[in-house]
Amino acid sequence: MIRDFPLPDLGEGLTESEIVAWRVAVGDRVELNQIIADVETAKAVVELPSPFAGVVTALHAGEGETVNVGEPLFSCDTGEGDAEQPSVPDAAAAPAAEAQVSSAAVVVEATDAASGPNLVGYGARAESGPKRRARRAALAGDLVPALPEGAEAAATVAPERADQAPVVSAERPRSTPPVRKLAHDLGIDLAQVHGSGERGLVTRADVEAAASGLRSPDLGTPDSMRSGDADRVGGIDRSGAGDVRIPIRGVRKHTAAAMVASAFTAPHVTEFLTVDVTATMELVRSLREDRAFAGHRVTPLAVVAKAVCLAARRTPDVNARWDEDAQEIVQFASVNLGIAAATERGLVVPNVKAAERLTLIELADAIGELAVTAREGRTRPADLSGGTLSITNVGVFGVDAGTPILNPGEAVILATGAVRRQPWEFRGEVALREVMTLSLSFDHRLVDGQQAASFLTDVGAILRDPARALTMV
Structure with missing residues (x-):
């Protein structure tokens, strides 16, 4: 029996995904829960497991192509009911056979928990769903479920490389x-x-x-x-002789839509504060040298994150959301702290859940883990949703300050600039100190200038003297 695997809703409410890489090819035998493809949603790269075992008969999209949720991703011959299947038609009857297989392939049987993985959104495609996009003509022949004896080798050669010798299946090159x-x-x-x-x-x-x-x-x-x-x-x-045209998709497409929605919905205001962070830098260096914290990488960003959590407790207006439909301001009980990360795929903002409950060391570990998974494209969809306020570290690029745009639904975002050694007034004299500029953008519907200033100065006070945090606990 030929069964289709429609692209499931990956739990983010998204409508489409791009095929990053196939892990299987036509003719391969797949096992239950074997990873068949890496797909890129608007937020993350996700590995898709197969919901059944069998032989792959068709890949319905090529790498780099976009597939809508509910459209067939690949087809598989599960071997069920083989005795009742007709023999392979000859070349003259191929079009009719292909039409028959295509019409049969859209019937997807429900899979219970005992026979396959519990994939969100997996099931039969509704007739009113989106129409399948046209795909490469080279894949059309893959709809035939079986091949004549001796033709297996030809099937392993991609259509555009059919003039070359068949490629013996080998282990997939290791990469992210x-x-x-x-x-x-x-x-x-x-x-x-x-x-x-x-x-x-x-x-x-x-x-x-x-x-x-x-x-x-x-x-x-x-x-x-x-x-x-x-x-x-x-x-x-890329020779420089002409314009370079890059398709807008994936993370870039999502980021653009989110930033436009934020910029034209929330009235943005930005305040700046330059702070002497010498004491914070000394704290970071001392923790790195302390054997008790070996294996934990405490960074200035982790100290900023801890300061933000403490300051948000004193000014709860910054940890809130504007609910237009209910005409309410929702102040969150926990701080789900977003950390903006620049990756090969674009900007993503995973968040640390209930960050206010973590110690400085725990927070540093959590931020480090988010950074690693973001760079490797393994950020979980759950980590990309539910953020309540965010931090973006523009200083890592050598920038002193900026006017960051809010993540949709959040009240504030704090940008941390580069730490620079420069002359600074210290205890009545001029001394060489380590200085950082903080930039706080906020939604003026939720936060007034006085509230933003209170929050920003609290963060600055902790960075100026980390011991001040003891007075805010």
Whole structure:
């Protein structure tokens, strides 16, 4: 029996996902819960498991293509009812057979908990659902569920490379989903790239080196880089002779929509405060040198995060949301602290749940974990929702200050600038001190200037003298 696996709702209320990389090919046998593909939603890269076992008969979209929720992602011959299936039609009857398989494939049987994973949104597609987008003509032939004897080798060759010898199935090159996405965009075959990372992991640097031609001879040359075509990879002309056109999708598309909605909904105001953070920097250095905290990486950002949680307790207006429908201001009981992270896929803002309950060390560990998963594209959808206020560290890019845009639904966002050693008034004299500028953007519907100033000065007071935190607990 040929069964379709429709793209499920991944629990974020999203309507589409992009295929980052396939983990299987037509003709492969898959097991229950085996990862079949990496898909990119508007927020994160997610690994999709197979809800049944069998042989893959069709991939309904190529890498880099977008699929709507409810549309078939791949088809699989589960082997059920083989005795009743008709024999493979000859070439003259192929169109009719393909139409028959296509009409049969849209009937998706429900899968109970005993026979497959509990995927949110998995089930039969409603007739009123979105129409399937046109896909590559090269995939159309994959709808035939079986092949004549001796034709298996030809099926393993991609249509655009049918002139080459069949490729023997091998272990997939080890890399993270963002690196596979980058390789796809640049037209780089990861199988031809030697991984320089731990245990042969293919890194972003390896892919960029392969794309730029600065790679060792054993890496080989991808098709897209041959015949003097090194300036045009991934279908994009990078020679400088013409404009570069990049599709708007994934995280960039989501970020753009969110920022436009925020900028034109909430009246933004920004206040600035420059603070002597020498004592904070000394605290960070002392904790790093203390053997008791070995294995914990405390950063200035972690101290800022702790200060924000303490200051929010004294000014609860900053940890709130404007509920337009109910005409209410909702003040949250906990601080779900968002930490903006620049990744290969764009800006994401995962958040630490109930951050106010964590110690400085626990908060530092949580922020470090969010940063690692964000860079690797493994951020869980749950970590990207439910934030109540956020911090963005523009100082890591050498910037002193900025006017950050609020995350939709949040009342404030704090930008931390670069820490610079400069002359500063200290105890009645001029001394060389470590100084940082804080920039607080806030929704003026929820927070007035006085409340914003109180919150900002409380954060500044803790950074100026971390012992001041004891007076705010």
